[in-house]
Amino acid sequence: MDLIWLIPVLPGIGAALNGLVGVRYFDKRTAAYVACGTMAASLLLSLVAFAQLLGLPGDERFHQVTVAEWIPPIPLETAGGIGSFEVPWAFTLDPLSGMMILVVTGIGLLIHVYSVAYMDHEPRPAYARFFCYLNLFCFFMLLLVLGSTFLVMFVGWEGVGLCSYLLIGFWYHKQSASDAGKKAFIVNRIGDWGFILGIFLVFFTFGTLDFHAVAELAAEMPVEAAGMGVLSLICLLLFVGAIGKSAQIPLYVWLPDAMEGPTPVSALIHAATMVTAGVYMVGRNAVLFSHAPMVMEIVAIIGLATAIMAATIGLVQTDIKRVLAYSTVSQLGYMFLATGVGAFAAGAFHLMTHAFFKALLFLGSGSVIHAMNEEQDMRRMGGLKQYMPVTYATMGIGALAIAGVPLLSGFFSKDEILYRTFLHNRLFWMLAVVAAGMTAFYMFRLIFMTFYQEYRGPAWEGGHGDHGEHHEDDGGDHAWHGPHESPRLMTVPLIVLAVGAVLAGYVGVPAALGGSNAIEHFLEPSFVAHAGEGAHGEAAHLSHLAELGLMAISVLIAGLGIFLAYRNYIQRPETADEWAERYAGPHRVLTNKYYVDELYDATFVRGTMVGARGLWGFDGGVVDGAVNGTGWTTVASSRISHVLDKHVVDGLVNLVGWVCQEGSYGFRRVQTGLIQNYAFATLVGVFAFVTWFLVGR
Amino acid sequence: MLEITPLHYTALSAALFIIGVIGVLVRRNIIIIFMSIELILNAVNINLVALSSQLQNLVGQVFVVFVIAVAAAEAAVGLGIIIAFYRNKETVNIDEMSLMRW
Amino acid sequence: MSNAAGFPLLSLILFTPLVGVVLLLLTDRRQEDRIRWIANATAGAGFLVSLPLWFWYDTQDAGWQFVERLAWIPSIGAEYFLGVDGFSALLILLTTLMGVIGVLSSWTAITVRVKEYYVFLLALQTGMLGAFMALDFLLFFLFWEVMLVPMYFLIGIWGSDNRLYSAIKFFLFTLVGSVVMLLGILAVYFYNHSVTGVYTFDVTQFHQLNIPDGLQWWIFLAFFLGFAVKVPMFPFHTWLPDAHTDAPTAGSVILAAVLLKMGTYGFIRFSLPIVPEATAAFVPLVVGLSIIGIIYGALVAMAQKDWKRLVAYSSVSHMGMVMLGMFALTPVGITGSIVQQLNHGISTGALFLIVGIVYERRHTREIAEYGGLSKVMPVYATIFLVMTMSSIGLPTLNGFIGEVLILQGIFVVSKFWAFVAASGIVLGAAYMLWLYQRTMFGNVTNPKNEGLPDLSMREIWTFVPLLVLAVWIGLYPKPFLDRLETSVDNVMARVSSDYTPRLAAAGAQAGQREVPSGTAGAQAPVRGGTR
DSSP: OTTTTHHHHHHHHHHHIIIIIIHHHOOHHHHHHHHHHHHHHHHHHHHHHHHHHHHSOGGGOOEEEEEEEEEEEEEEEETTEEEEEEEEEEEEEOHHHHHHHHHHHHHHHHHHHHHHHHTTTSOHHHHHHHHHHHHHHHHHHHHHHHBOBHHHHHHHHHHHHHHHHHHHTTSTTSHHHHHHHHHHHHHHHHHHHHHHHHHHHHHHHHSOOBHHHHHHHHHHSOOOOSSOOHHHHHHHHHHHHHHHHTTOTTSTTHHHHGGGSOHHHHHIIIIISGGGHHHHHHHHTHHHHHTOHHHHHHHHHHHHHHHHHHHHHHHHOOBHHHHHHHHHHHHHHHHHHHHHTTOHHHHHHHHHHHHHHHHHHHHHHHHHHHHTTSOOBGGGOOOGGGTOHHHHHHHHHHHHHHHTOTTSHHHHHHHHHHHHHHHHOHHHHHHHHHHHHHHHHHHHHHHHHHHSSOOOSOOOTTOTTOOOOGGGSOSOOOOOOSSOOOOHHHHHHHHHHHHHHHHGGGGGOOGGGTOOOHHHHHHHHHHSSSTTOOOGGGSOOOOHHHHHHHHHHHHHHHHHHHHHHHIIIIIOTHHHHHHHHHTHHHHHHHHTGGGHHHHHIIIIIHHHHHHHHHHHHHIIIIIHHHHHHHHHHHHHHHHHHHHHIIIIIHHHHHHHHHHHHHHHHHHGGGOOOOHHHHHHHHHHHHHHHHHHHHHOO | OOOOOHHHHHHHHHHHHHHHHHHHHHOOBHHHHHHHHHHHHHHHHHHHHHHHHHHTOTHHHHHHHHHHHHHHHHHHHHHHHHHHHHHHHSOOBGGGOOTTOO | OBOTTSSOHHHHHHHHHHHHHHHHHTSOTTOHHHHHHHHHHHHHHHHHHHTHHHHSOOTTOOSOEEEEEEEEEGGGTEEEEEEEOHHHHHHHHHHHHHHHHHHHHTTTTOOSSHHHHHHHHHHHHHHHHHHHHBOBHHHHHHHHHHHHHHHHHHHHHHOOTTHHHHHHHHHHHHHHHHHHHHHHHHHHHHHHHHHHSOOOOBHHHHTTOOOOHHHHHHHHHHHHHHHHHHTTOTTSOTHHHHHHHHSOHHHHHHIIIIIHHHHHHHIIIIIHHHSHHHHHHTHHHHHHHHHHHHHHHHHHHHTOOBHHHHHHHHHHHHHHHHHHHHTTOSHHHHHHHHHHHHHHHHHHHHHHHHHHHHHHHHSOOBGGGOOOHHHHOHHHHHHHHHHHHHHTTOTTSHHHHHHHHHHHHHHTTOHHHHHHHHHHHHHHHHHHHHHHHHHHSSOOOSGGGTTOOOOOHHHHHHHHHHHHHHHHHHHOOHHHHHHHHHHHHHHHHHHOSTTHHHHHHHHHHHSOOSOOHHHHHHHSOOOTTOO
């Protein structure tokens, strides 16, 4: 367990290898081996560490490793006197991070394997670059998860943002891709702004940045039920960070655009791991949040609003990946709803199950897109069931899981959230159930439009059934032979994930169904300051019967959603268009995503640019104008002085010279050069003088 | 016999002086002018000697010796200049010597 | 005080570039390659001789190290007094490193008047090093002014379009500031005489003074004008974009990486310890201007169409951050400020090199002329990406350490300031990424860009040290922070009494802190029998 620091470092080494050497020298196979090998090693380590963690008794499952000093101690004032600002490179393994490293390394490895085939037609340097980024992402994600201080988590937090930026913009020659990458990074930075300020406030309040220490100190503080105190402010700021990373209202706009990236990226980063970092962070700081009930309420409301809003947009999207993206946003809203109502474990549980089925759905959609030769529009698919049975089956399982069909993983986790929400607030519960219904509808709309109905895509040469093995060739110009099942490297991860999507829920079977809700008990120590302390939300309880009733209702709603999808897209496919025409206004609003992008563009983006241009004008006109004005004034006054100098001061000097010169013209005539003239003049002078001397006296 | 009084000396001296001055002023030949200057100096010398004897003061005679010495030196330098000038201009006419004119 | 080696290391560092100048002057101007070799060798030697500053520096010793002291102008008490603490040692190392990089990057960029160019570059090097080493205020001022002249010629002769305007603007701006600063120096000098009866420019002596409040204010303002122009702080910044834009690449690199640090160095070395009360009184003004500078610089950078000018304005923003941390007057803030000074030197220096490389190939700085460069110049694009990330403060790279320390340092002083300043980071990401997108991403739309060669080996080597430093400071800044600890403590001891308990404790630990001036003088090694 002391080697947990190797878990993030291994993919980091892989990234460094592929990035520094691989881009230039590795062939595709080597690059893939390096990337997958490091991930596999990392997974192995995680499994060992997790097993060791499980071997410990329940209240001792906490292990911290300090690898090195990062920022050595520097004195700094805090609320409680002079403290010491100090951040070590330290990693923590506890139930929550243990679960997360398994999710990240496990799903990460599957997606690495999948990418080996999916990215096969990329040229060699781009291939190595892709794996470099993917490994780098895993490095940062694991850093985020394992980091035992706020700042180390922030490193991972920003790092995954960078990788997301790089991977969304992987096909950088596409303007839309590079735009989307930039948007993702900047929107995330806005969230990070809140997060880092929250971190500063944490340090100022507690004098430490260690999660565990902060939790213990916060537990001593009173619950801020009445008003917003410092804990509430901390939580609010941290939540701003979570909003950015986990794509909640109002910062969710980057996630749908992020679908410009390669599909494995969407699956890994924008579905299974990175976007859940916000939920993870809130869970990490469960003690803080549970001391700020008003912020919890805000978290719940934002989560719920996001869940509903994204679900409604998802209803009408036609791009297969965008449907999944909005579904992700919506599901993240669920997780925040869970944490907001105090069900941290339920949120984390849903996080895990969601990672399985959403990664599965994304990889499935990638398989479809691959088969359809980079076609993403569902209106140009249809009837793919017969061409790609494995993809169909696995995606079907994923859709069932996310819709909340009983006995699949999504059912258990979502139901736990709904149950806890019901305990907290009935209205929230009702809205959440409606959102669940919509989820079921749009997921099955996706399945039906893609795999059922008749084939609507482009025609191809060679007819049906010609499943050439062209994926194995070296990415040359391959003719498209029609939709086909993907190679085994892609289908195996699908199958594994599908198994996961079915089984992952069984770690959390609720008591009402005769389970023990193992995951909740396992995770509980991570959410309280002192192991053994009871959970806060356990006050209210419903009888098992009522709980079962709630389950029945949500299952019913899900069933209704599936049925509506069936009726609209299988039975009477024309209904969808009829509805779209009948409700043209709302439909337009939904297809345009509530015009939020346009709104942001018109206000924030344009406002910033106008401000920037204005300030530039100000800089050139006023600030620099003042400088140049000073310069100009100096020059002008020097010109004036010059004129004055030339004509007045110098004039006087010249006048003196002139007078002398002109006068000398008269006098010089006396200068004859003849000695006798001079002698005569002398004589006359002597006579004159003597005469004056003699006579005048 | 007519006693020779200081007045006589002075008159002689004045006459010599006036002759010298007129010579300096009117003659054109630089040699003559030079000689006229000697006359002026000697007029002064006579004056000095006469008055020295009259006043029983030897300083005047000492002074005369000095004047003679200076005059000799002056004559030497002056003649040297005149010869140098003559070599250049081939004339001793003072009207030709107006180089210091404006 | 100590002189670890008992050997005039600082003088050696200081005069190595001058040896190069002499060698260059003796070389025939037509042998351009030989001139280049000599210049590069000198700069390299300059860096090598400065390395002992890193290895021999004693982090436990709170006094001045490597001290050298000789009489210079005894009649007015000016001395040739050199010495470093952790702060100036790091800046000296940055200077010598940037010198190597600047000289190396000029190999093909400069084709006219090669000899004069390198002479000026090396002379500039000496001026900068001297300013960082001098502990005699007059000597500092001398070097401060000496730097101006070579820089003026570098911009004025080898610059681009508007070079004369920019060079004169740069020169006049700095000169005005430094004249006022000289008045401040003289005020301290005469005040010191009125108190101690000794005429001296000894900065360590000035650090002991307790100047009365009214005088402190005037002195602070005089120093402020001199240093703020150099930093540059809003609203004294307008010489910077012009000078940067028109300077040759090496000039911009050195200007950004080292010359701007003169201002911040001056603040920490002189303003804060000599006039601590006035410093505290002026915190709102300076912090206000810094925050305006951060946001303003970032926004104006966003509106730029000229690549180099954009980087120049980003410099204004970053230096605002440096000033902000410094005037937090907390150990964390000042440490962050110093680290950020190094970071700014590394990342902005690199960004100017990056612009210089395409400028040399295409002779234009218009952003719109570029696009899709990552396709034709992948190595270049990668380096640019790393440096962009370093510039916008991505964790694991150097910029983050500085920013986080600065913001944490200012946060405990005022939350509002920290909130506003942190938003500059968002804007920073916006303009840098937009620049990156516009130049590197997309397809190659301009046919002139299609055949651009990627970096040569020489060009890559100009970046390697910067990349290594960026990652090193990002991942393991401890060696740097350790070297700064005593410097920051010394400054803090003057400006704030809040932190004295900790300092006293640290002093007891280290054995010798707060060396009183008398013993300090006595301990100074007497060299040449002149003291």
